[in-house]
Amino acid sequence: MIKARVTVTLKNGVLDPQGKAIEGALGSLGFDGVGQVRQGKVFDLELETADRAKAEADLKAMCEKLLANTVIENYTIALS
Amino acid sequence: MKSAVVQLPGLNRDRDMIAALTKISGVAPVTVWQTETDLPDVDLIVIPGGFSYGDYLRCGAIAARMPVMQAIKAKAEAGVKVLGVCNGFQILLEAGLLPGALMRNASLKFVCREVKLEVVNADTDFTRAYDKGQIIRCPVAHHDGNYFADAETLAAIEGNGQVVFRYADGTNPNGSINDIAGVMNAKGNVLGLMPHPENLIEAAHGGSDGRGLFASVLDVIAA
Numbered sequence: 373m374i375k376a377r378v379t380v381t382l383k384n385g386v387l388d389p390q391g392k393a394i395e396g397a398l399g400s401l402g403f404d405g406v407g408q409v410r411q412g413k414v415f416d417l418e419l420e421t422a423d424r425a426k427a428e429a430d431l432k433a434m435c436e437k438l439l440a441n442t443v444i445e446n447y448t449i450a451l452s
Numbered sequence: 453m454k455s456a457v458v459q460l461p462g463l464n465r466d467r468d469m470i471a472a473l474t475k476i477s478g479v480a481p482v483t484v485w486q487t488e489t490d491l492p493d494v495d496l497i498v499i500p501g502g503f504s505y506g507d508y509l510r511c512g513a514i515a516a517r518m519p520v521m522q523a524i525k526a527k528a529e530a531g532v533k534v535l536g537v538c539n540g541f542q543i544l545l546e547a548g549l550l551p552g553a554l555m556r557n558a559s560l561k562f563v564c565r566e567v568k569l570e571v572v573n574a575d576t577d578f579t580r581a582y583d584k585g586q587i588i589r590c591p592v593a594h595h596d597g598n599y600f601a602d603a604e605t606l607a608a609i610e611g612n613g614q615v616v617f618r619y620a621d622g623t624n625p626n627g628s629i630n631d632i633a634g635v636m637n638a639k640g641n642v643l644g645l646m647p648h649p650e651n652l653i654e655a656a657h658g659g660s661d662g663r664g665l666f667a668s669v670l671d672v673i674a675a
Contacts, residue, residue, distance in 0.1 A: 386600060387627070389558050438517060441510055441546065443553040444600060 374419045374427045375452045380440045381412035415439055424451060453673045454494040455481040458524070460515050463502030463539060465648065472650035473498065476666040486518040494532065495673045497524055501538030501593075501648060511554060511596045512542030521547045533577060533669060534642040538594055541634075541644030550635055550644050551609055552601035557594070558627025564593040567623040569633055569647060573613045576636060577672040578643045581664035587620050588661035590647035597646040599628035599635075609635055617645055 382388050388410050395409040417434075419427045431449045440447040455473050459466050466483070473496075474480045482492050491497070504515035515521070521543070528534050528549055536544040544550045557563060566589055574584040582588065601609065606629065609615055617634035624631045626646070634645030649662030 385602075387555070387558070387598075389556050389560050389598070389627070393560055438509070438513065441513065441553055443545075443602075444555065 374421060374424060376417045376419060376427065376431055377450045377452070378415040378417065378431060378435060378439055379412060379448045379450070380415070380435075380445050381447075382410055383444055383446055386444045427451060453477040453479065453496060453670045454492070455479070455496040455498060456484045456492055456494045457481045458484050458486070458497065458499045458520060458540075460486040460502075460504045460518065460520075462504040462506055463500055463515075465501035465538065465650070468648070469498055469500040469537070469650050472653050472662075472666060476653065476663060477670055484520060486515070486520045489519050489523045491520075491523045491527055496533045496535060496669055497527060499524075499534070499536040499540030499543050500650075501540060504539055504543065507596070510542075510546065512539055512544075512546040515539075515543045516546035516548075525549060528637075528642050531639075531641055535578065535665075535669075536642075536644040537648055537650065538592075538597075538646055541646055542596065544642060544644045549642050550637055551605050551614070552599055552632075552635065554596050554646070555598040555600050556596050557598050557625070559625075562593075562595040563597070563625040564591075565625065566591050567625055567633075567647060568620040570618045570620040571616070572618050573616045573636075575613070576616055576640055576643070576668075578636070578665055578668050579616060580671060581668040588664070589652060589659055590649055590662055591651050592625055592647045594626070594646055597626040597628065599626075599632040599646075601629065606630065612638060614638065616643060617647070 391409045391411045435447040571582040619631040636643040649665045652662035
């Protein structure tokens with residue numbers, strides 16, 4: 373079995389109102405010097421295969437087809 | 453006019469849409485469940501509003517991958533008219549039938565109110581009953597209606613007349629880029645919009661500004 377982590381983040385230039393709100397909340401908690409905050413998503417997946425190349429190809433397809441909306445989001449894949 | 457209304461778990465504005473289509477066209481639409489792949493022969497397919505799959509992952513993301521969407525895609529390619537309202541608009545974008553994406557409202561708040569819409573393009577099968585530049589009233593109710601498209605896509609859809617409705621008179625409720633409320637595909641047979649025209653079609657609703665959208669499709673099909 374292969375464990376994988378997919379991280380989905382907003383593309384540069386896409387407005388992130390939730391990140392902005394978090395940024396403001398951190399400031400109000402007294403954390404000075406916090407620059408931009410961008411919110412994303414993390415998916416931990418277990419794949420029943422030992423073939424790392426296949427796992428990587430499958431994960432890429434999963435990201436393109438469902439996990440990320442590539443109009444507004446980027447993704448990265450990490451195998452453990 | 454023969455129409456179909458798509459039903460998916462979590463969509464909750466299907467009954468409003470069925471009522472509007474029945475009242476305006478005189479014929480009750482058929483309903484289509486998410487697993488159906490053999491769609492009835494209709495002139496118009498409507499994906500109504502709601503919260504399909506609890507808005508999990510992204511609004512409309514899971515619904516857009518259901519079998520019925522492949523069938524709708526094929527129908528759209530064949531020229532059948534497809535209308536998506538609110539969550540239906542989100543589903544059409546996620547399915548790649550329309551350009552762009554919808555994000556969380558800039559205010560981060562759910563908005564439920566009436567807005568004003570400018571009919572930007574009245575030369576479409578969905579808007580012929582209106583005049584270009586006409587301002588109509590329309591209700592909205594959504595949390596993720598903040599339309600976004602990259603600069604290139606935006607220039608293309610603005611240039612092609614694919615921006616059909618814009619929020620007018622400072623009533624943009626969600627931060628949509630260029631005040632965009634509704635867009636259609638390049639071919640002009642698929643329209644998505646966040647506002648709910650089906651909820652303003654008769655005196656009991658307090659107005660009938662939304663009726664023109666359905667009347668337009670009806671006229672085009674009757675012609």
